[in-house]
Amino acid sequence: MSIHLTILGCHSATPRVNAHPTSQYLEINNNHFLIDCGEGTQRQMRKYKVGFSKINHIFISHLHGDHFYGLVGLLSTYGILSREKDLHVYGPKGIKEVTLLQLKVSKSHAKYPIIFHELSSKESELIFEDEKVLVRTIPLNHRVYTNGYLFTEKEKPRKLNMLNISGYQEIDKADYLNIKAGKDIVLSTGEIISNSELTIDPPKAKSYAFCSDTSYKPDIIPIIENSDLLYHEATFLSDREDLARKTKHSTSIQAAQIAKDSNVKKLIIGHYSGRYKEISSFKKEAETVFKNVELAEPGKVFSVN
Amino acid sequence: MSIHLTILGCHSATPRVNAHPTSQYLEINNNHFLIDCGEGTQRQMRKYKVGFSKINHIFISHLHGDHFYGLVGLLSTYGILSREKDLHVYGPKGIKEVTLLQLKVSKSHAKYPIIFHELSSKESELIFEDEKVLVRTIPLNHRVYTNGYLFTEKEKPRKLNMLNISGYQEIDKADYLNIKAGKDIVLSTGEIISNSELTIDPPKAKSYAFCSDTSYKPDIIPIIENSDLLYHEATFLSDREDLARKTKHSTSIQAAQIAKDSNVKKLIIGHYSGRYKEISSFKKEAETVFKNVELAEPGKVFSVN
Numbered sequence: 001m002s003i004h005l006t007i008l009g010c011h012s013a014t015p016r017v018n019a020h021p022t023s024q025y026l027e028i029n030n031n032h033f034l035i036d037c038g039e040g041t042q043r044q045m046r047k048y049k050v051g052f053s054k055i056n057h058i059f060i061s062h063l064h065g066d067h068f069y070g071l072v073g074l075l076s077t078y079g080i081l082s083r084e085k086d087l088h089v090y091g092p093k094g095i096k097e098v099t100l101l102q103l104k105v106s107k108s109h110a111k112y113p114i115i116f117h118e119l120s121s122k123e124s125e126l127i128f129e130d131e132k133v134l135v136r137t138i139p140l141n142h143r144v145y146t147n148g149y150l151f152t153e154k155e156k157p158r159k160l161n162m163l164n165i166s167g168y169q170e171i172d173k174a175d176y177l178n179i180k181a182g183k184d185i186v187l188s189t190g191e192i193i194s195n196s197e198l199t200i201d202p203p204k205a206k207s208y209a210f211c212s213d214t215s216y217k218p219d220i221i222p223i224i225e226n227s228d229l230l231y232h233e234a235t236f237l238s239d240r241e242d243l244a245r246k247t248k249h250s251t252s253i254q255a256a257q258i259a260k261d262s263n264v265k266k267l268i269i270g271h272y273s274g275r276y277k278e279i280s281s282f283k284k285e286a287e288t289v290f291k292n293v294e295l296a297e298p299g300k301v302f303s304v305n
Numbered sequence: 306m307s308i309h310l311t312i313l314g315c316h317s318a319t320p321r322v323n324a325h326p327t328s329q330y331l332e333i334n335n336n337h338f339l340i341d342c343g344e345g346t347q348r349q350m351r352k353y354k355v356g357f358s359k360i361n362h363i364f365i366s367h368l369h370g371d372h373f374y375g376l377v378g379l380l381s382t383y384g385i386l387s388r389e390k391d392l393h394v395y396g397p398k399g400i401k402e403v404t405l406l407q408l409k410v411s412k413s414h415a416k417y418p419i420i421f422h423e424l425s426s427k428e429s430e431l432i433f434e435d436e437k438v439l440v441r442t443i444p445l446n447h448r449v450y451t452n453g454y455l456f457t458e459k460e461k462p463r464k465l466n467m468l469n470i471s472g473y474q475e476i477d478k479a480d481y482l483n484i485k486a487g488k489d490i491v492l493s494t495g496e497i498i499s500n501s502e503l504t505i506d507p508p509k510a511k512s513y514a515f516c517s518d519t520s521y522k523p524d525i526i527p528i529i530e531n532s533d534l535l536y537h538e539a540t541f542l543s544d545r546e547d548l549a550r551k552t553k554h555s556t557s558i559q560a561a562q563i564a565k566d567s568n569v570k571k572l573i574i575g576h577y578s579g580r581y582k583e584i585s586s587f588k589k590e591a592e593t594v595f596k597n598v599e600l601a602e603p604g605k606v607f608s609v610n
Binding site: 013014015016017039040042043046047063064065068069070072073076077080094095097098101102105106107108143144 | 318319320321322344345347348351352368369370373374375377378381382385399400402403406407410411412413448449
């Protein structure tokens, strides 16, 4: 049970020499996800040694260029790399048409299957589930239809406390599944052995909430609360709260307020506007509201173990 | 009369950390053109200090991703930079639909006018002309419809040789236009003063031919012959001529043969396949056929004065 998040890009609007638009690589419970894919993402993936072939699921928050203009290039590269396995792309309605048209004009339609999962609901929905991980949308409020994504590990069964179990000759392997599932055991004497005596807590399931781009939207709090890690955009400092409101972005203070009210363990901020020459002020400002704040920077890895 | 060509990217297929897909910035006779626009071009433009606002004309050779996936990002950036003046985009039929759809889904349709010039002719045609420069297509042979572009300075009128002219009191300002146009002057005595005595040759008009991507296609020679500068793709070395033929690319030797048979002054090669770890072999191989060969590399500037 662990999360490793690699920031590939974390700047808003236009790519610059040392500013890369949004993209993140998430390893969670042995799943490998790409989140957003601004122009130049595949170059950043190579720079930070992200294994292209590991990724089977790409989640796009919204169809602004700085979050998806790198997608078609990556899909083309998968073709050049002779990918054969399915690739799932999650994103707003429209993503399929715009992507396939680009592949069509270049006559480079992928030989591997691309499965588009187009989203249009305004409610949070479960969009991915396997034996290890769940992914839910986090409806956000931006100038175009936008979702954040909540990635949650599935709880593992309880672990057997073999030292204590061996003290009861009557308990045998046939009981183990019930014990792992949290059940108490009734001995032939009628004595009830509490499950807590027979098991150890499993590793706690971890969760990561990705929220970009959005205006301050406190109604996401019930969805993301108690997350181990929250990425929340902070395009502006509070000095430009007016501009944040107008462009439907958040300030550093607003991101921190969401983190505090959601009781998350750590907040990562990013999507810095190019108008700010240095980013340390984002952290300083957020820390006035919430203690555990980190700045997203390309190549930085955030782990939850 | 001068040409300055800046290589922004010159590698084939997929962007990598130190490999950038095709794009070139051409300054010719005070015109500023962008040629091809692979993913990451706008970042390369910033890196090599290309003034975004100077460019009013973008020429796209063909709709393979490594030649145009950076276009929509650049157009979006022009929107963010509040561009107001016209931008002309030349490229194969289909470029308008695919570009506008991307701008539409992101609701970022440019407020400045984008004028698309869609090409579909298989014959060379004049597609741009102003008082200083002509641009013609160079029909190429690739897996999709592809054009190279020939950029030619317009000849300036002949220069007045004022020292010699002052020797003839009878010749006055009213004659200057005729003299500049190359005409002889007849004096009242009936004596004919040859134009060559009254004028100096103007600076020679320069030309640059861009040819990417294409299989070996000698019928372009009449179009590009005597160019000062020729960029011709050389995706492979001769060891993989089979692959060049199959993928409709050229080898280094073939590019050099075109340069030789066209009597150009200098050949620049590029579009190197990622299979080659170093590029010096491309130059060595080409030099066995044609003497004046240079390797395209990001940031390199080639000038003709």
